[in-house]
Every structure is written in C-alpha cells, then in structure tokens.
Amino acid sequence: MRAGIVVTGTEVLAGRVRDTNSPWLSERLMALGIELSYVLTCGDRPSDLMKALEFMRDEKVDLIVTSGGLGPTADDLTAEVVGEFAGRELVLDEALEQRIAQILERFSRRWKLDQEALRVANRKQAMVPEGAVALDPVGTAPGLVVPVGDQIVVVLPGPPRELHESWERALETELFQQALGGTTDYRQRMLRLFGIPESEIAETLRVVEQEVDFSGLEITTCLRRGELEVVIRSDPESDAAALSLVDRISERHSNTLFSTDGSTIDEQVAALLKDRRVGVGESCSAGLLSARLTERPGSSDYFAGGVVAYSNEAKTELLGVPAELIERHGAVSEQVAVALARGAIERFDADVAIGLTGIAGPDGGSEEKPVGRVCFCVLSIEGSEERELVRALDLPGSRPDVRDRSTTVALHLLRRLLLGEGVPDWGTRARA
Numbered sequence: 001m002r003a004g005i006v007v008t009g010t011e012v013l014a015g016r017v018r019d020t021n022s023p024w025l026s027e028r029l030m031a032l033g034i035e036l037s038y039v040l041t042c043g044d045r046p047s048d049l050m051k052a053l054e055f056m057r058d059e060k061v062d063l064i065v066t067s068g069g070l071g072p073t074a075d076d077l078t079a080e081v082v083g084e085f086a087g088r089e090l091v092l093d094e095a096l097e098q099r100i101a102q103i104l105e106r107f108s109r110r111w112k113l114d115q116e117a118l119r120v121a122n123r124k125q126a127m128v129p130e131g132a133v134a135l136d137p138v139g140t141a142p143g144l145v146v147p148v149g150d151q152i153v154v155v156l157p158g159p160p161r162e163l164h165e166s167w168e169r170a171l172e173t174e175l176f177q178q179a180l181g182g183t184t185d186y187r188q189r190m191l192r193l194f195g196i197p198e199s200e201i202a203e204t205l206r207v208v209e210q211e212v213d214f215s216g217l218e219i220t221t222c223l224r225r226g227e228l229e230v231v232i233r234s235d236p237e238s239d240a241a242a243l244s245l246v247d248r249i250s251e252r253h254s255n256t257l258f259s260t261d262g263s264t265i266d267e268q269v270a271a272l273l274k275d276r277r278v279g280v281g282e283s284c285s286a287g288l289l290s291a292r293l294t295e296r297p298g299s300s301d302y303f304a305g306g307v308v309a310y311s312n313e314a315k316t317e318l319l320g321v322p323a324e325l326i327e328r329h330g331a332v333s334e335q336v337a338v339a340l341a342r343g344a345i346e347r348f349d350a351d352v353a354i355g356l357t358g359i360a361g362p363d364g365g366s367e368e369k370p371v372g373r374v375c376f377c378v379l380s381i382e383g384s385e386e387r388e389l390v391r392a393l394d395l396p397g398s399r400p401d402v403r404d405r406s407t408t409v410a411l412h413l414l415r416r417l418l419l420g421e422g423v424p425d426w427g428t429r430a431r432a
Contacts, residue, residue, distance in 0.1 A: 078155055
C-alpha cells in the first residue's frame, strides 16, 4: 500500500511555519506497513491543491493524507476541494454542526463573540462531502475520511495536536480499516551511533552486503544533532537478514553504537539519572543543555538546576570559578569547564554536573582556539568517590550547529560517566 501526503498552507510554503506534520505522519504510516511515496506542499490556492491531489491520483497512491485548510476562514478550502476531487457534493452534517456549536459556545460566553459570525463559521465547517466519514472534531474543525474510487483521502486539521488526535480517530473508521487489508507487516529497527562519520557506515554496508542478502531490506542513514541514525526496514521474509546486519554493525562499531532499540541519548541519560541529581554550568550553549535535560516529563526528579554564565564575572560570582584560573587558561579551557562543573555541584548540591564552555562563532576564534572549540567536563561526587571526564573538541558548522551539537556531546559524556566508562576516543575533532 502506498501513500502520499499533501501539506497545505501558504505560511508553510513560505517557510514561516515549519512542517512537523508530515514527518509525524510518515512514522505512523511506516508503522502500519504503508509506504510513503510523496510529500507535497502547496499554498492555499484551490487550484494548487487540486493539482496536488490529481498528481497523487495519477501516481496511483492508495491513500492520500492532507494537512491543514479546515478552519472557518475564507482560505480554508480543503474540504471543498477534496469534495470536488472526489466528485462528491458538499452537504450539511447537522449532527456535526450541533457538535461544533457546543464547542464554540464555551468560547462565545467567555469572549462575548459575535453570534452570527460564529454561526456562519460553524456551518462552513459542518459541510462535508457526501458519503464521507466526518471525524469528531478535536478543535472545531472536523477531519474527514473520503472515498475516491479505489483511493481514500484522509483530511486532517493543520495544528499538530489536533492532527494527532484526528489521525487516531481516522484509523478507527471502517473505510480506513478496509484499506489496511492490503498492507504488509514491516519490522523496523533503528540503531544510533555517535562519534562516527557516514563513510564508515557506508563501508560497513559494502562489506556486509557481500555476505548478507540486502534485496528485501530498506536501509537509510541520517545525521541528526551530530548522531548517526541507521534505520533497517524489513518484511517478514527478510527479517533474518535484518538481524544479521544489526549484529554485524554491532560487532564493527561497538565503541560508537549506543542504541540498538531506537532509544535516544536523552532517554538513556534520564534513565541513568534515577536517584541522582544533576546540575549544569554552561556558557556557549546559553541554556540549551538545561533545556534539553528538562524536555522530558518528570525531569524535576533529577534536574537540580543550571546556570548560564557568559561573562567571566558571572562564572566567578555564580559558580565560584577562580578569576585567576580564567586569567591563566582563558574562559574557553578544560580547566574552566572543570571549575564550572564543580561549581554546579556545589551550587545545587548535586551528585553529578556538567561544565561546558566554548566559542560558538562566527567570531571570537584564534589559531590556538578556533571557532567551534568547546570544552566539556562531566563530574560526579558520591561520598568520597570522585570521577570526571574532560574533553575539548572542535565542532563543525554554524553558530546554531555548534551550540546544538555541544549539548549532544555533553549528554554522551554524561552517559559514559554514569555507566563507568572512560573518556571516548572521538579524535581531536568531533565527527558529526
């Protein structure tokens, strides 16, 4: 079974709003054994949306999923265009109109909105293609499942939260379940590695392919936040080959492979921090490391606090970094990174801490300390036992790249510390 996604919205097409819906939908389709063939983005012009739908029809995809264009405003025309595409007249769904009216009533009372304007908007959203299945609205805009000959079109709202819930409701419809009858039960495995370039994985794949039949496998590699993701997708007949490939990658890259079950470094660090408290003293990452450590629900159980210390005075006054240490070694140095970590442990009464200082650029570098140089220290003090891992790396990329990748390096060093491992052999320059 093949699918195509059509993302609507001039704001997405122009880049003002980032498309997060199609990647999310892609993962859900893959989990169902549906092959995603195309993702198209078009503006709010009806003719452009119609051309996108016609393209999907001509390419004979079985499932078309649209995102956006379901609101009450004049440019929200997806339901109308899909109805025309399907050859189905728009009709008023009175039960749906009543349901939307109940939702809008709460806003009307709270904000004293124009009742007549609300009524018109309400009716517009309750017009659905004849024969389509209207999904119970998550916001005020209902999703739709529309049959089009041998195809089905699933029409979803644009806001991600509404799209996610509407997708789950679409899955429950009889139309969708009938379409799923032709899917294959695919198995997907994701491996994550750090400190390794794509070229090394490419070489591994060339070697292993001489021994393992890859014909039934779909293998993709992707660099993300300085980590290398390898995704292996297989049908039931090729599952043994997939397992063999996983084993060979594990053998050849045991020093850099940190996840064979798809778990992220953030998830692994959160699990390892159980019954521990971590503090952060960071400079060039400007709070990004603290933010990353606290993205997960329940992070208050292990995150004690963080200090963003950009100026030398802040490093000294807030985290106790000796001024003479900065004068002697410079603010970007391994010695200062150690002092930042030690100060974070003392400031927050933490068990472990991360100190991070660097030159994110684009200016400020020198021959001795180029742009991209970042110094790290992860430190643990438990009772009388003290352990630390210290590293300086030259991270590639722009200012945002250096800042973001520095958080990835810090989390990997913290993971190694918590596992009792030593300083990694990542070379003098981070390979990301």
